[in-house]
Amino acid sequence: EADIYQTPRYLVIGTGKKITLECSQTMGHDKMYWYQQDPGMELHLIHYSYGVNSTEKGDLSSESTVSRIRTEHFPLTLESARPSHTSQYLCASRDSGFATNEKLFFGSGTQLSVL
Amino acid sequence: KQEVTQIPAALSVPEGENLVLNCSFTDSAIYNLQWFRQDPGKGLTSLLLIQSSQREQTSGRLNASLDKSSGRSTLYIAASQPGDSATYLCAVSPRPQAGTALIFGKGTTLSVSS
Numbered sequence: 016e017a018d019i020y021q022t023p024r025y026l027v028i029g030t031g032k033k034i035t036l037e038c039s040q041t042m043g044h045d046k047m048y049w050y051q052q053d054p055g056m057e058l059h060l061i062h063y064s065y066g067v068n069s070t071e072k073g074d075l076s077s078e079s080t081v082s083r084i085r086t087e088h089f090p091l092t093l094e095s096a097r098p099s100h101t102s103q104y105l106c107a108s109r110d111s112g113f114a115t116n117e118k119l120f121f122g123s124g125t126q127l128s129v130l
Numbered sequence: 131k132q133e134v135t136q137i138p139a140a141l142s143v144p145e146g147e148n149l150v151l152n153c154s155f156t157d158s159a160i161y162n163l164q165w166f167r168q169d170p171g172k173g174l175t176s177l178l179l180i181q182s183s184q185r186e187q188t189s190g191r192l193n194a195s196l197d198k199s200s201g202r203s204t205l206y207i208a209a210s211q212p213g214d215s216a217t218y219l220c221a222v223s224p225r226p227q228a229g230t231a232l233i234f235g236k237g238t239t240l241s242v243s244s
Binding site: 021055056057073107118121123126 | 175
């Protein structure tokens with residue numbers, strides 16, 4: 016059973032607001048990821064981290080930022096939300112093993128609506 | 131650039147049928163391939179992971195095969211049940227480096243009627 020949690024589950028917010036989507040995992044995984052998913056579309060990587068103080072941007076251009084101060088915590092922040100940010104945001108993590116247990120574990124997601 | 135394609139996009143079957151979901155990828159230099167299940171409005175659950183050196187993996191009624199040279203994988207679901215209704219996604223790890231982010235297909239949405 017995966018222990019990765021995202022809050023809030025749903026968020027409706029007005030344009031221009033600053034928001035932070037929380038993601039925490041209790042499995043001690045080094046690698047964490049943020050994906051964005053629109054209905055019927057594939058997941059797109061927006062940020063990833065290979066450990067504390069390590070963050071990188073993914074393939075999809077994003078106006079969000081992330082931080083990794085603690086292994087278990089990987090929050091995503093939007094400084095000024097816009098309607099184009101409306102989407103589902105999925106957080107994931109996995110172990111550092113090379114051959115064993117490369118399975119990716121996902122949180123339940125945050126459905127963000129910006130009005 | 132690696133691309134992952136899943137066919138069909140949607141599939142409806144009566145309960146009890148055996149079915150096959152297809153996944154293809156353009157670059158055969160993958161590290162592993164995973165099949166996930168996603169229920170509406172939820173996150174993804176990993177079903178099966180196949181390393182590039184393996185040909186198949188089995189878990190209960192699910193069997194996933196991998197033909198890396200041809201860039202194909204299939205997910206076989208035996209004796210389908212209404213509870214199998216969900217979207218199934220295929221994802222590849224594009225380089226032989228641990229931790230590289232996965233590249234996903236758009237998924238196949240399965241509906242099993244009772």
